[in-house]
Amino acid sequence: xxxxxxxxxxxxxxxxxxxxxxxxxxxxxxxxxxxxxxxxxxxxxxxxxxxxxxxxxxxxxxxxxxxxxxxxxxxxxxxxxxxxxxxxxxxxxxxxxxxxxxxxxxxxxxxxxx
Amino acid sequence: xxxxxxxxxxxxxxxxxxxxxxxxxxxxxxxxxxxxxxxxxxxxxxxxxxxxxxxxxxxxxxxxxxxxxxxxxxxxxxxxxxxxxxxxxxxxxxxxxxxxxxxxxxxxx
Numbered sequence: 001x002x003x004x005x006x007x008x009x010x011x012x013x014x015x016x017x018x019x020x021x022x023x024x025x026x027x028x029x030x031x032x033x034x035x036x037x038x039x040x041x042x043x044x045x046x047x048x049x050x051x052x053x054x055x056x057x058x059x060x061x062x063x064x065x066x067x068x069x070x071x072x073x074x075x076x077x078x079x080x081x082x083x084x085x086x087x088x089x090x091x092x093x094x095x096x097x098x099x100x101x102x103x104x105x106x107x108x109x110x111x112x113x114x
Numbered sequence: 115x116x117x118x119x120x121x122x123x124x125x126x127x128x129x130x131x132x133x134x135x136x137x138x139x140x141x142x143x144x145x146x147x148x149x150x151x152x153x154x155x156x157x158x159x160x161x162x163x164x165x166x167x168x169x170x171x172x173x174x175x176x177x178x179x180x181x182x183x184x185x186x187x188x189x190x191x192x193x194x195x196x197x198x199x200x201x202x203x204x205x206x207x208x209x210x211x212x213x214x215x216x217x218x219x220x221x222x223x
Contacts, residue, residue: 035213041215042215043213045212045213091157091158098211099211101146101148101160101163103150103158103160105158106157107157108157
């Protein structure tokens with residue numbers, strides 16, 4: 001597609017439920033990243049994919065968080081047993097290589113855990 | 115010292131004025147530097163790269179000071195539409211990218 005597409009754009013979920021967030025990167029972009037941004041805060045790195053592998057998943061905050069990427073394209077971020085502190089905007093970005101010159105961000109998924 | 119540090123602001127600047135803000139980084143081996151812009155409730159977008167020789171794009175000038183380990187962004191003749199949060203982004207090496215928390219800029223009419 002023309003840009004990075006994320007779905008859903010908004011998600012309200014009850015504490016303890018699992019959620020899946022989807023990212024569809026720009027065609028041909030082999031690098032894909034997940035970040036989250038809490039209200040008024042900076043971007044917090046979660047995980048980086050090169051193709052289908054994740055050489056850097058150092059930012060995942062707990063084992064409730066996992067992500068996968070299939071076919072070198074779509075990625076899914078899963079949060080199990082959501083907690084209120086998981087509420088944030090989850091941003092996906094893609095690029096040709098791992099360099100922020102080429103980052104294109106999606107418009108994000110706003111997750112609210114109630 | 116944080117890896118990438120920015121003054122959070124807000125900087126409240128009258129329209130037409132010049133404003134500048136800095137971003138410091140702690141790793142002297144950092145390889146590349148960028149400024150991103152983020153509008154309220156929107157995703158970040160690349161504003162400009164920062165080269166060793168400095169670079170200019172219209173009203174915007176970015177500079178790198180390796181000796182003192184900071185980058186700067188200067189905005190001349192500021193417009194209302196410049197109001198946003200400006201994020202400093204540093205490639206600190208080993209494929210590690212760090213985003214600063216951003217500097218909020220409000221241009222006042």
